[in-house]
Amino acid sequence: MPTPEFIQDLRRDIGKKELLLPAVTAVVIRRADDAAAMPSAPEVLLVKRADNGDWGATSGIMEPGEGPATAAVREVAEETGVxxxxxxxASVSDHGLVIYPNGDRCRFTDICFEMEYVSGAPQVADDESTQVGWFSSEALPEPFTRHHRQRIAAALNSGAPTTFDA
Incomplete structure (x- = not known):
């Protein structure tokens, strides 16, 4: 995933020191309106990451001045065309310390949204993923991004209160 320009600017000033970054995960769900139209289990839109080959929900870093919901909508459109x-x-969680191969250190505070599918056919829409598609929530593909199983479960629990993971 390409590093946003504002983070590259920060890195010139602070080097490899740990950054706390706001992030979003957008769990796009397609639920059956009619039992005959779709399988009984809701479907989840997933992407296969280009950097590590893991499957997961669409996610990304918020841009300066961008609200979380706007970032979630943008990330889905940019990565999947949907x-x-x-x-x-659905949830708010700490992603934990991430140390990249170049030594950059980051912690992501993730805001996960339950998202409703509106329109569009899923497609690989940028260089961050190699595949995109709908999957039954009961049969998620492997390998899978570590934190995303919990985020997807929280999003599928429609109407439940937000979960918080310390």
Whole structure:
């Protein structure tokens, strides 16, 4: 995933020191309106990451001045070509310390949204993923991004209160 320009600017000033970054995960769900139209289990839109080959929900870093819901909508459109709308905040979690191969250190505070599918056919829309598609929530592909199983479970629990993971 390409490093946003504002982070590259920060890195010139602070080097490899740890950054706390706001991030979003957008769990786009397609639920059956009619039992005959779709399988009983909801479907989840997933991307296969180009950097590590793991499957997961669409996610990314918020841009300066961008609200979390706007970032979630943008990330889905940029990565999959799909239009989705935020339904609710499903979870808020600490992604933990990430140390990249170049030595950069980051912690991501992730806001996960339950998103409703609006329109569009899933497609690889940028260089961050190699595949995109709908999957039954009962049969997620492997390998899978570590934190995303919990985030998807929280999003699928429609109407439940937001979960918080310390």
């Amino acid at each position: 239009v989705a709308r935020p339904v609710r905040v």
